[in-house]
Amino acid sequence: MKHCVWFLILALLAPLSAFAATAPSAFVGDWSGVLDGGVQKLRMVVHISRSPAGEWTGTMDSPDQGAKGIPFDSVLVNDARIALVMSRIGGRYQGTLSEAGTINGHWSQGGMSLPLDLARGDGSGNGPHRPQAPLPPYPYRSQDVTYTGGASDVKIAGTFTWPAGDVRSPAVLLVSGSGPQNRDSEVMSHKPFHVLADYLTRKGIAVLRTDDRGIGKSTGSFATATSADFAADAAAGVAFLKSRPEVDPARIGVIGHSEGGIVAPLVAVQSSDVAFLVLMAGFADNIEVILRAQSRLMMEAGGTPESFIALNDSTIVTACRLVRAGGDPETLNARLDSAVDKMLARMTPEQKSAPGLSRDALVKAARAMNTPWFHYLLNYDPRATLEKVKVPVLALNGARDLQVPASQLDEIAAALKAGGNTRVEIQRFPGLNHLFQTAPTGLIVEYSEIAETMSPAVMERVASWVLALP
Secondary structure: OOOOOOOOOOOOOOOOOOOOOOOOHHHOEEEEEEEEOOOOEEEEEEEEEEOOOOOEEEEEEEHHHOEEEEEOOEEEEEOOEEEEEEHHHOEEEEEEEOOOOOEEEEEEEOOEEEEEEEEEOOOHHHOOOOOOOOOOOOOEEEEEEEEEOOOOOOEEEEEEEEEOOOOOEEEEEEEOOOOOOOOOOOEOOEOHHHHHHHHHHHOOOEEEEEOOOOOOOOOOOOOOOOHHHHHHHHHHHHHHHHHOOOEEEEEEEEEEEOOHHHHHHHHHHHOOOOOEEEEEOOOOOOHHHHHHHHHHHHHHHOOOOHHHHHHHHHHHHHHHHHHHHOOOHHHHHHHHHHHHHHHHHOOOHHHHOOOOOOHHHHHHHHHOOOOHHHHHHHOOOHHHHHOOOOOOEEEEEEOOOOOOOOOHHHHHHHHHHHOOOOOEEEEEEOOEOOOOOEOOOOOHHHOOOOOOOOOHHHHHHHHHHHHHOO
16 A cells, blocks of 8 residues: 555544743744554654734644645744644644753644654754665656646646657656655655656656646645546556657656555556556455455554454454445444444453554544545455456566565566467565565565665566567
8 A cells, every 4th residue: 555645644533722822932943753553663853933913823844744834723832842733634733842941842733643853953963774765866867747637627636757869769658656655655754756767867768757637736626536536647657758859758657656556557458558567566356355354464464462352353344335436425434433432342451442443533534535535446356357467477576565565576476478469477576575675574664764765676676577578
């Protein structure tokens, strides 16, 4: 699944009336800290300003998620206290200025609250080491581009890179996984698609990487989009590549990661201009099967007792059954809430007190299944589409992928071959996780801690396979 779903940035709903509109100027400036959610650590940067008239404003950056300049709806200060409210994600920060000049407080959202202390500065010198991050000057050409996406009101923005010289090159479109992604597929300060695009272009392959619709500089609505919409946007990307004089129109392919690995086959079936596919951590089974496997693998790796794993699994099954049954959104939400309450009734007090397992957090997670995107995937069979794919396919996965099990490679190959496709290659990479990093266990908490963005062995496999195609 897409690694970059918005991290819960927390929210205590205490009344704000105690905070006055005037405050000392000590809060003005840049502040940074690290939000430690256990599974994930995120750097947070807060920018606070005050106008001559005394009006307070502020924005937030999440460098590890590629998010910058997200505005707070209100900044309320009283003496040494500050409250920052961000309604769009149900988030809030409350802190107190200490004698040492730091702000000590908590972020809250979705029923959870985590400590977050802020120190002066934008944290620019405290970022994790990313040795593979591409740096100019580049030995190839690069251009920011825009074109019409899968709907007339959708404009897709991205970056097109191509080798220097006058020879027409093979080309690939990169398609990211689930959740809002920018053109670099940025997560936890890693930029996998920038690293992959740089590597492939240096090898002689033109690359188009784009912001998802409604994300970055692309227009349209991400919240209401489904995998079918993303496939339509990707098909428009293939058409864009075909229009470029730098590209060999007979050698255009699609590389999809995670959910992008089921979007890519949809594009290949719809567009005769797709000459090959590379599926990275893609899957052939229905999303319910993947969710259940993902939850079990992660819990087992984290040492969760089998009794709770089984309880969680049965709740996923129930929630998926309810979503499939349909109904108006309000009624379905009520039924999902009831499923959560039944789960809570069987949980121990210790389990209920764990981060992310409060009723509010569980309800929010369950209701996230009541979206157009999830409705589509729950009723979609990736296997049926794979059986219609006739172009060459390279499918890859890491043996330590806990989000999409590497066993899905066999399912992908079986589906392709069932449809008569004999040009199929699969490969498991020992020791690699869902992002194709060399990883100790594959747990998400490691993603940000690992310096490597993507294994060179994987990028070399992709490049050599694409270049060897006739």
